[in-house]
Amino acid sequence: DYRYYSLIATNIAVLQITNKSFTQAIKTLKEAEQTLLKNKQPEFLPTVYNSLGAAYQSVAPDSCLFYYQKSLDIASLQKDYLNMMTAYQNIGDFYLEQKNFPGAIEYMKKAIAINELRPEDQYKPALYDRISVLYETAGDLKNAFKYKKLETEVRQKLFSAEKQKEIDELEIKYQTEKKENEIQLNRQEIAEGKHQRNLVLFGALLLFIIAGFITYLLFQRRKITQQFEQEKLKLFENIFHEIRTPLTMIDGPIQMMKQQPENLNTEQLVLMERNSKKLTRLVNELLDASKLGKGSFQLQYAIGNISDFIEDIITGYRAEAGSAEINIVSDINIEDGMYSFPSNAVEKIVANLLGNAIKYCPAQSQIDIRAKVEGEMLTFEIKDNGHGIPKTEQK
Secondary structure, eight states: OHHHHHHHHHHHHHHHHHTTOHHHHHHHHHHHHHHHHHTTOGGGHHHHHHHHHHHHHHHOHHHHHHHHHHHHHHHHHHTOHHHHHHHHHHHHHHHHHTTOHHHHHHHHHHHHHHHHTSSOOTTHHHHHHHHHHHHHHHTOHHHHHHHHHHHHHHHHHHHHHHHHHHHHHHHHHHHHHHHHHHHHHHHHHHHHHHHHHHHHHHHHHHHHHHHHHHHHHHHHHHHHHHHHHHHHHHHHHHHHHHHHHHHHHHHHHHHHHHHOGGGOOHHHHHHHHHHHHHHHHHHHHHHHHHHHHHTOOOOOEEEEOHHHHHHHHHHHHHHHHHHTTEEEEEEEEOOSSOEEEEHHHHHHHHHHHHHHHHHHSOSSEEEEEEEEEETTEEEEEEEOSSOOOOGGGOO
16 A cells, blocks of 8 residues: 555654654655656655755755645645645745744645645644744734734634534434333333243243142042042941841840740840941941031040950950851950050951951851050061951042
């Protein structure tokens, strides 16, 4: 890029001129001139020639005007107003050094006129300041004041423009930041709205799950209640059926006693007593079932010899079993001593086990019942020859 090449060469030369290395500066610029001419890049020569004129101005004043003029000629052809203005200004400075004030003022005015063709104002204050100094040195205070005033006005204009530019940039930054904040706020609102919607959906889902769970519990409760009612109804049917038998067994001897009171014997009384107890037991089971349904069944604890208590219950069923030709063999493996135990629950368990065994065992069979204490647990085992409980009904 020859534009940058020419700028670099002239900047190096300016540094050399500043250090009063004029010969070295001229050499640098001559090399740049040859490079540009060789590569047919004349549009960058005005900058090089202006710098060459400045280098020669201190060592060969006559040569400096030659290069200033060459810069001016090429820049004029290219309408390079910046280098034209620079060339006129450099010539004016040369005449100022020569104390040729009219010549200096003439070329400085030309520089100002060329600068008017450019849209930028940044060079005007320096030009107005130079020509004001020229007029003041020449004794023309009126024009010196005129251009000093123009310099001040332009500087104020540039200052205002610069400040306005800064204000505009700040306004742009402010508006940009404001828009970004609004966008961020909108994003936050959208995110919060989405979060709230998610919370609502989650809450609705949670309520749905809870409602479903409650419905399931109610359904299960209803199902369990229905099953319990069915079991209770079945139990009542069985008990009512069982009640009919002892009632018949009691009613038979009573009718016989009414018809033949003189033939009353002890065996009939024992039969009546046994069936009366069975009837009482069935009624108690019915009452217990009713208490279970109401949730009011309570354990009744007793303190005593649990082995004797269990044997007494078993003894109450031996006569019934004997009438059905069933033998009951008991094995109560519990150490003698005083125990605290729920007597009503134990009695019900033993009664249910033996009652069902007697009911479903065939004649000429045996029922084995065992009881033992393991830690704090009272365990019962019963074995008979009945058909057993179907697997579908086992729990």
